[in-house]
Amino acid sequence: MPRRPHNDGDSLHGRAATIRDVASRAGVSVATVSRVLTGNYPVAAATRAKVLRAVRDLDYVVNAHARALAGTRSKTIAVLLSNLTSPFYNRVASGVEQQAMAEDRLCMVSTTGGDPEREVKLVETLREQNVDAVVLVGGVVDTPEYREHMARLARLLDSAGSRLVVCGRPSPGENLPVTVVEYDNAGGAFAAAGHLLSQGHRRILFIGGDPANTTTRDRLDGYRRATAAYGIEEDPGLIIVGGQLPPFAYAALKERLAAGPPDFTAVFAWDDHMAARALVALREAKVSVPADVSVIGYNDEREAQDVYPALTTVSIPHTELGREAVRLALHRNEPAAPSQHVMLGTHIVLRDSVRPLINR
Structure with a gap:
């Protein structure tokens, strides 16, 4: 039997699915959904299958800790890098860590290997961890699929009180709950x-x-x-x-x-x-x-x-890119909050590898 199309959250208007949404989709009670997810009460196999299918289709976050601490953040900033060997990524990540420490947050680092699909999966996983912000660093292959995925993840993170931050790359779209920190x-x-x-x-x-x-x-x-x-x-x-x-x-x-x-x-x-x-x-x-x-x-x-x-x-300004990414994301809801889309300047450093061309 063909697998049902994955629900990208459009029917929920961009918000995160709740246990009531799962119950409605599966045609069961909230108590039955709770029993399936906790596994502490016997449930018929057919009912269990319906509930788990609804969980998958609605992208429901099965995270007992997050449910128990509803609305409580983990005081963690996650930063995703293409790799750990590039000085560019390391220096931006250093700025993220410096500002995270100044804001009394833990910094979590992970790598994508330059794989857009892995980047999306990591963001989905981090959403379950209730992180304060997810910072994506560096350029990307800008496709309609990438923008669609990022728009969906930005809305889901926002609905959970978290924030998507893109650092060193353009915004994935207009009117999205995204913090953008670019350099010129x-x-x-x-x-x-x-x-x-x-x-x-x-x-x-x-x-x-x-x-x-x-x-x-x-x-x-x-x-x-x-x-x-x-x-x-x-x-x-x-x-x-x-x-x-x-x-x-x-x-x-x-x-x-x-x-x-x-x-x-x-x-x-x-x-x-x-x-x-x-x-x-x-x-x-x-x-x-x-x-x-x-x-x-x-x-x-x-x-x-x-x-x-x-x-x-x-x-x-590698370090400042990272620091701004964290600062803007964490203070976005304060009175007179800073702009959530900034561009930092660049400049030439003159050394010895260029000389005026002499007509020959």
């Missing part, structure tokens, strides 16, 4: 590309990033706006996207340089890790940085100061 990603890319252009560079190779990811989308937008502002027609051959890990930049540059001398005078790398690998590929091809080719990165990771030459890059 596109503006930082515009400034980075604009800096190269102001130094005389006209053929700037943009390298790295998943084109479907919101972070890549915004950085490409800034790059394109800057070149357009200088009256430069876009050359698709100067945009290499398809991966977000450092080896992608190294392999792509090695292949391009193997075909002949650089047909670009500057490299705008998706992040500092890619910029560092680009430096290696250029050095191996006997291309001097910045004498022959200038390189600029993004994120201002610690290694940007340690590579040679020290990397010019875009600085992101």
Whole structure:
């Protein structure tokens, strides 16, 4: 027999299902539902099956502790990261933890592995834990399905007194109970590309990033706006996207340089890790940085100061992103509450990897 479609909560107008909703759906009494869930009284197998099906269809939170403490929060902030190895995620998570401690909250960290489905499942699980807020960090592949899932989870968290916070990514939709803390990603890319252009560079190779990811989308937008502002027609051959890990930049540059001398005078790398690998590929091809080719990165990771030459890059307020995410979410219901959608600034850090282009 085909499984009944999962009820996404629309029939409940976005609120969390109650035990009365389950009883109504199953056609039994509230007492019978309670007996099935607690397991402390014998119930006919057919009745039990009807109740459990209603629980599943209505996405009812079976959490005895939460029921007993109705309305009581766990004093926990949950933060979901794509991985634990990226300095970007770690530094934002550090800000979340700092503010959580200042607000007398515990910080819980989990990883999604960059899997949108796992992210959704984790948020659903955390809702059962009665956390004060769930903070999602970093860019995402923005699809209609993602927005639909996030809208549903935002409403369910809100109905339970919790809060969905997106940090370093755009809002999943308008008029949703979501706290949004962004940084000026596109503006930082515009400034980075604009800096190269102001130094005389006209053929700037943009390298790295998943084109479907919101972070890549915004950085490409800034790059394109800057070149357009200088009256430069876009050359698709100067945009290499398809991966977000450092080896992608190294392999792509090695292949391009193997075909002949650089047909670009500057490299705008998706992040500092890619910029560092680009430096290696250029050095191996006997291309001097910045004498022959200038390189600029993004994120201002610690290694940007340690590579040679020290990397010019875009600085992101990592720690402040995390702190703001917690502060705004926890104080959203106070009189004169702060805006629940803020954008923090970025700026260029000038080091040694960029030089003015001399006409040759």
